[in-house]
Amino acid sequence: MAKKKKRQGHYCRICGEYKANERFSGKGHAKHICKECAALPQERKNELQYISQIDRIAGEYPRSRQDWEFLEKMSKNKKYPEAMDFAQMVLNMSRSQSDPEENDDNDFEDWQEKLSFSEFDEFAKGDIESAIEEDIRDFIFSVNELPTEKDKDEILKYICKNMAFGEGDILVLNKELSVLFDSILKEVVLDLEKDDDEDL
Numbered sequence: 001m002a003k004k005k006k007r008q009g010h011y012c013r014i015c016g017e018y019k020a021n022e023r024f025s026g027k028g029h030a031k032h033i034c035k036e037c038a039a040l041p042q043e044r045k046n047e048l049q050y051i052s053q054i055d056r057i058a059g060e061y062p063r064s065r066q067d068w069e070f071l072e073k074m075s076k077n078k079k080y081p082e083a084m085d086f087a088q089m090v091l092n093m094s095r096s097q098s099d100p101e102e103n104d105d106n107d108f109e110d111w112q113e114k115l116s117f118s119e120f121d122e123f124a125k126g127d128i129e130s131a132i133e134e135d136i137r138d139f140i141f142s143v144n145e146l147p148t149e150k151d152k153d154e155i156l157k158y159i160c161k162n163m164a165f166g167e168g169d170i171l172v173l174n175k176e177l178s179v180l181f182d183s184i185l186k187e188v189v190l191d192l193e194k195d196d197d198e199d200l
């Protein structure tokens with residue numbers, strides 16, 4: 001956004017634009033929301049805010065773990081389709097920029113061992129299980145649906161790529177991990193149903 005160059009007036013955290021003082025109401029000033037944005041429905045406000053957050057992250061390298069997680073989360077959040085498309089685009093761009101052929105990290109990966117879930121020690125197994133459970137819960141919570149096979153694949157890929165183990169080992173995405181995912185998903189679903197029953 002070229003407009004950011006001119007830092008006059010006030011920043012609106014919803015549309016991400018700098019606008020003159022008079023474009024903010026008294027209350028809007030404190031909240032950093034311009035008059036136009038203040039008049040929007042809450043859903044739209046949320047979405048615009050997510051979009052300007054993604055826009056900020058898009059221009060940032062290297063990105064923090066939170067930023068990556070935010071992008072991953074938004075890319076699956078069907079509640080905000082525009083933000084979802086944008087997050088997917090930013091993620092795809094980031095992926096194509098780090099093609100395996102020209103990846104400088106290749107040397108680094110050579111000494112890392114690729115292990116199946118069962119080859120890790122008890123502590124690492126616990127970490128992996130809770131990462132999967134957490135991601136399943138996040139997914140169900142944000143999308144309000146159970147993960148499809150494709151979602152499952154993405155969640156597991158993400159975990160394999162981002163989980164760091166003491167010795168620099170890498171978790172391999174294989175049948176074993178996929179079966180583990182299914183059993184954790186089953187537990188989470190049972191757990192959620194139990195919660196629902198208790199709420200009644």
Ligand SMILES: [Zn+2]
Binds near residue numbers: 035
């Ligand atoms: Zn605004």
